[in-house]
Amino acid sequence: MTTTLPATATLHEQAARLDADDTLADLRARFVLPPDVVYLDGNSLGPLPAAVPAALDAVVRRQWATGLIGSWNAAGWWEAPLRVGDAVGRLIGAAQGQTIAGDSTSVQLFTALDAAAALRPDRPLLVTDPGHFPTDRYLADAVARRRDLEVLHVRPEDLPDLLAADGERVAVVSYSPVDYRTGELYDMRTLTRAAHDAGALALWDLCHAAGALPLDVDGLGVDLAVGCGYKFLSGGPGAPAFLYVARRHHTRLETPLPGWTGHTDPFALADSYTPAPGIARARIGTPPILSLLALEAALTAFDGVDLARLRTKSLSLTGFFLRCAGELLTPLGFTPVTPAEPGRRGSQVTLRHAHARGLAVALAEVGVIADMRAPDLLRFGVNALYTSHQDMLAAATRLRDLTEKADYDPSPPTQGPVT
Numbered sequence: 001m002t003t004t005l006p007a008t009a010t011l012h013e014q015a016a017r018l019d020a021d022d023t024l025a026d027l028r029a030r031f032v033l034p035p036d037v038v039y040l041d042g043n044s045l046g047p048l049p050a051a052v053p054a055a056l057d058a059v060v061r062r063q064w065a066t067g068l069i070g071s072w073n074a075a076g077w078w079e080a081p082l083r084v085g086d087a088v089g090r091l092i093g094a095a096q097g098q099t100i101a102g103d104s105t106s107v108q109l110f111t112a113l114d115a116a117a118a119l120r121p122d123r124p125l126l127v128t129d130p131g132h133f134p135t136d137r138y139l140a141d142a143v144a145r146r147r148d149l150e151v152l153h154v155r156p157e158d159l160p161d162l163l164a165a166d167g168e169r170v171a172v173v174s175y176s177p178v179d180y181r182t183g184e185l186y187d188m189r190t191l192t193r194a195a196h197d198a199g200a201l202a203l204w205d206l207c208h209a210a211g212a213l214p215l216d217v218d219g220l221g222v223d224l225a226v227g228c229g230y231k232f233l234s235g236g237p238g239a240p241a242f243l244y245v246a247r248r249h250h251t252r253l254e255t256p257l258p259g260w261t262g263h264t265d266p267f268a269l270a271d272s273y274t275p276a277p278g279i280a281r282a283r284i285g286t287p288p289i290l291s292l293l294a295l296e297a298a299l300t301a302f303d304g305v306d307l308a309r310l311r312t313k314s315l316s317l318t319g320f321f322l323r324c325a326g327e328l329l330t331p332l333g334f335t336p337v338t339p340a341e342p343g344r345r346g347s348q349v350t351l352r353h354a355h356a357r358g359l360a361v362a363l364a365e366v367g368v369i370a371d372m373r374a375p376d377l378l379r380f381g382v383n384a385l386y387t388s389h390q391d392m393l394a395a396a397t398r399l400r401d402l403t404e405k406a407d408y409d410p411s412p413p414t415q416g417p418v419t
């Protein structure tokens, strides 16, 4: 991605040259993708990694069918939440022993928010983004009710000022580095530091960042983080999520869901709860082994991948798509809402158009799978492990053609479930 292209090169020539220079192109073989589909929805549900079917087959036919209950020990099922947690930890910059995988993002978020508030017991405010994903906002409200706190909704760009003015009252700030609708990337370092300068804790939701860009939770001093396994990590529908808690908080970490597997001696089946040492105290109940082991196999798609290079390719793809949009789509009434500045862009491009829903449906019919968020945002998620510049151009070209010919239903029925 270092070739300089002549200013007169067509978008087709640019895409071909950028793909020819792409040293990560072979990674696409690590995924099973239908041949005629441009898949730009991996920020919602990652596609099937090629390693997963054989791994799951072995888990089911060998470990479960033959090994039966003995597989909890012999096949390492019991340790899977910690082992898979560490595998995710390597992608988010967490040294081992601080990340656990096994429950849903919503459950992990509840645990993280409540535990964070408990670590700052004398502070009455929980601060979160008014544009945060709904579950993050609902759970902040739920934890606030439970703990008699007040929730403040503050845009990320206004958070440093709020913390400077009123920070000593803030227990925890809960944000995502990437806005799930617009794809805008916020500066985790600045916001984490601002929280710490005020004595508050920083909790990050990494759903739209883990596996998409290099992260450094240890280096930034992040206190807690959560994220899901089914978006850029491609762990499969409903894949287990992860929870990171910085080691310095482990001894005081009080989970609101003290299940038996987080007990220091789970098989003693004791009358009262004594938390396990370390991140194991964030275990809750019997882990979803099939899903966990599918996620573990999926994560091998990242083996040997330098996340900084993946990020460079992702920015090249999203930057190129913004160029395509500028040339082909803005004249037709599309407005890019994702920042053009690379440092402010996650791994997604969002275009505003009044017929976003109808266009997403029509695009899928011509082999481009993207999605939309009501009322008018068309989202194109970019996973650089398997996406090419020619994919991005195909998406923009087909979208232009559909729009020019008005070849779509402007108000189709509401989409079924998407996550």
Ligand SMILES: Cc1ncc(COP(=O)(O)O)c(C=O)c1O
Pocket (backbone or CB within 6 Å): 104, 105, 106, 107, 133, 135, 136, 176, 180, 205, 207, 208, 228, 241, 419
């Ligand atoms: C940013 C963010 N947080 C939380 C969630 C909720 O995750 P789950 O439904 O797996 O609990 C999602 C789901 O898409 C999300 O995008």
